[in-house]
Amino acid sequence: MSNSEITYGTEKDGSESAEYCSRCYVRGDFTYQTEDVREYQAFVIDRMVDTGWWRPIAWLLTRQIPKLGRWKSM
Secondary structure, X not given: OOHHHOOEEEOOOOOEEEEEEOOOEEOOEEOOOOOOHHHHHHHHHHHXXXXXXXXXXXXXXXXXXXXXXXXXXX
């Protein structure tokens, strides 16, 4: 997905988030509440498979999740 295709999430004040997409972040809160990155990776893999992704590819693509800003401090 290119940057031009991303729909960004929103901050509490309604402004566009500069860091998070609309699937992950709405009105200043994460849409999936957990502090466990592995749990979140499993959730994302399952959602990707539900939408037609092949599980091994979904697994491969989620390997980058721990490097994202939300998870760096955990």
